[in-house]
Amino acid sequence: MGDPVTVLGIGGYVPGVRVTNADLERHLDTTDEWITQRTGVRVRYRCAPGEATSDLAVEAGRRALRHAGRTAVDVVVVATTTPDHLIPGTAPAVAKRLGLGTVAAFDVQAVCSGFLYAAAVATSFVESGSATAVLVIGADAFSSVLDPTDRTTAVIFGDGAGAAVIGRGTAADGPGWGAFHLGSDGDAADLITVPGGGSRARSLPGQEFGAHLRMAGGTVFQAAVDAMASSCRSAMHSAGWYAHEVDHVVGHQANIRILRSVAQVLEVPESRVVVHLDRVGNTSAASIPLALTAASARLRPGDKILFTAFGGGTTWGAATLVWPSRLPATTVLGDNDD
Numbered sequence: 001m002g003d004p005v006t007v008l009g010i011g012g013y014v015p016g017v018r019v020t021n022a023d024l025e026r027h028l029d030t031t032d033e034w035i036t037q038r039t040g041v042r043v044r045y046r047c048a049p050g051e052a053t054s055d056l057a058v059e060a061g062r063r064a065l066r067h068a069g070r071t072a073v074d075v076v077v078v079a080t081t082t083p084d085h086l087i088p089g090t091a092p093a094v095a096k097r098l099g100l101g102t103v104a105a106f107d108v109q110a111v112c113s114g115f116l117y118a119a120a121v122a123t124s125f126v127e128s129g130s131a132t133a134v135l136v137i138g139a140d141a142f143s144s145v146l147d148p149t150d151r152t153t154a155v156i157f158g159d160g161a162g163a164a165v166i167g168r169g170t171a172a173d174g175p176g177w178g179a180f181h182l183g184s185d186g187d188a189a190d191l192i193t194v195p196g197g198g199s200r201a202r203s204l205p206g207q208e209f210g211a212h213l214r215m216a217g218g219t220v221f222q223a224a225v226d227a228m229a230s231s232c233r234s235a236m237h238s239a240g241w242y243a244h245e246v247d248h249v250v251g252h253q254a255n256i257r258i259l260r261s262v263a264q265v266l267e268v269p270e271s272r273v274v275v276h277l278d279r280v281g282n283t284s285a286a287s288i289p290l291a292l293t294a295a296s297a298r299l300r301p302g303d304k305i306l307f308t309a310f311g312g313g314t315t316w317g318a319a320t321l322v323w324p325s326r327l328p329a330t331t332v333l334g335d336n337d338d
């Protein structure tokens with residue numbers, strides 16, 4: 001048992017190129033009204049030319065370390081589907097640039113569920129005694145795989161990074177992280193894909209590289225609601241929580257209608273669902289820690305937070321966290337205004 005494994009600090013960052021719905025209207029067959037009503041997204045941010053996922057991850061990681069008052073961790077885990085390169089992984093460079101030296105550093109790839117998978121890994125490291133503190137960063141630059149002419153994906157996704165330092169708190173922090181309920185369904189692999197770039201589809205002369213994201217939006221929508229709701233139920237059951245006790249649902253920010261549907265199925269009031277996608281879009285692995293960071297001023301010690309995600313793979317998950325007492329309300333925000 002011992003002291004709880006909890007969150008010691010959080011931080012978020014989005015890059016500087018701001019893209020509004022009005023900007024998208026200019027070159028896509030879409031409207032601000034459609035995007036707002038069908039997805040909830042109003043603004044997203046994209047990397048500038050030359051900027052990459054690790055640049056976002058470093059900034060979010062720096063903010064989380066500062067919030068935690070730490071200059072050292074034992075492990076860095078970067079959840080990303082848009083690494084800087086196929087080889088090497090992104091985490092070692094991030095660790096080095098953060099001044100963390102030669103600590104263990106590796107990437108986790110679970111698409112939009114990546115942060116929860118990485119947080120589960122980090123929590124296990126700390127629980128097992130292999131680490132005292134782990135920096136977990138969800139970072140993605142989906143602008144690098146978007147087809148700018150595909151109105152079903154180009155309007156949704158944005159780039160960003162969010163981070164959390166996970167380590168041992170004190171008894172005053174409450175129970176910290178509860179059980180993680182993670183799942184996957186490889187039969188549904190075709191729903192969200194970037195076919196090229198890996199060993200299955202090699203780049204041959206004259207052959208379509210398949211470098212762009214493809215998503216079967218409608219099917220993904222229903223699968224996301226079902227998987228997020230059922231994993232939330234499992235996590236709540238493990239934690240012994242009833243729906244009316246949940247103070248905040250921090251879900252993957254894919255579509256406001258998905259978040260509303262999950263809340264409805266779980267019978268959690270919609271007012272307790274953290275909505276951040278209107279300000280940054282779907283930032284994949286960054287989405288949960290960015291939403292948590294943006295909501296941080298509202299979080300009170302002892303608040304019960306239910307996390308849930310769904311992404312390509314398909315993958316999904318849920319987890320519970322009791323917000324610790326040691327973290328004061330913070331002004332760290334997810335969109336560069338801290």
Ligand code: COA
Pocket residue numbers: 029030031034035038039112151152153155156192216217218219220221224254255258282284310311312
């Ligand atoms: N602007 C205007 N019209 C659009 C549009 C856009 N950006 N994108 C799609 N449409 C049109 C479609 O062509 C279709 O037109 P039709 O009826 O004439 O054929 C109509 O809107 C409805 O399309 P549909 O795909 O049913 O829309 P939707 O309401 O399901 O919304 C998504 C599409 C992608 C926003 C939605 O399905 C979604 O959010 N899916 C889940 C994404 C997700 O959770 N990802 C998680 C992992 S990242």
